[in-house]
Amino acid sequence: MSAAFDNLRQQLKRLPGLGHRSAERAALHLLVTEPAALPALVNALNEAARVLRRCSLCGNLSEAALCPVCADEKRDPARLCAVEHIPDLIAFERSGAYRGRYHVLHGKLSPVSGVGPAQLNLQPLLDRLATEPVDELILALSNDIEGEATCHYITQHLPKRETPLAVTRIGFGLPSGGSVPYADPGTLKNALESRRGYA
């Protein structure tokens, strides 16, 4: 229809979750249905790009050198939770179940995709374990082969420490609200393996 329209649709299509048709709908929404949303989106994009950077300690998004979690002195410095991506951190924060700190790896080891240790935020994690008063490292990585490989790599490269470090991995099994007949075989295998004493 127009080069400018095609380019906008193309750029919107690069966003995760938007296909060809939904990118077209979004472009038309911004140009026709709600034109006031377009400059607001441009401003939000420019402002976010201007002020947001990575937390120098954990890799989370942050407006300051330290992200709100790292800067919060009420967070428990004895627990460090390693996650793959920032949305994982956001999901744990949303759960309200965790009061320790985080380290975002920005991925997991994947030789087939060319992701080795150097491509991840891994060495800074090992450095933090050498210097920070961490008692427990919680590995909150994916329940798949690449998550497993990343956990294994970390345990093989833990720094020498004066104090002991417990390394744990988050539980695997039936999700909240899940029922046995709908669970896949891998989940049921995990659930059996991680059974616990009850009553």
Add this chain to the structure above:
Amino acid sequence: MSAAFDNLRQQLKRLPGLGHRSAERAALHLLVTEPAALPALVNALNEAARVLRRCSLCGNLSEAALCPVCADEKRDPARLCAVEHIPDLIAFERSGAYRGRYHVLHGKLSPVSGVGPAQLNLQPLLDRLATEPVDELILALSNDIEGEATCHYITQHLPKRETPLAVTRIGFGLPSGGSVPYADPGTLKNALESRRGYA
């Protein structure tokens, strides 16, 4: 996490098809996963907002005063197809089944939503029918009560003309590839009503 991040997520969430989680994913994609996509999107938005306007004749998006369809002298001026929205026009163009011209109403009559004739691009359609050499007006509006009401309004307000004007409405029935047991009762009713002689 940050006011700038929250605002970007909020603006992305205004796009059709993006909910809270997918807006968050899109924001993180632009800020973390593929930062080069952010300025490209900003440029595409600014450029589209700068160059695109409504076609002065039919209401389609256009970089010039007349959109490519209206400016194309090879399109049949005897057929005019009224559609609700620009994506409808794009869908017909994609089908390759139509070589006439369009008129985009930018909606349909909906008293409960406060959409009356004055809120639509309706009077310009009636003006076109009075002055252009149109032989057939094709009503390609929704198969619902509001689409029906809009069609009725148009037929009640047709201008006086020297030459006759045929008014048609697009066919309703089983969609391409559809089979009877999966069709809803309304579709089957439409399909029966619009049955045609065969063999």
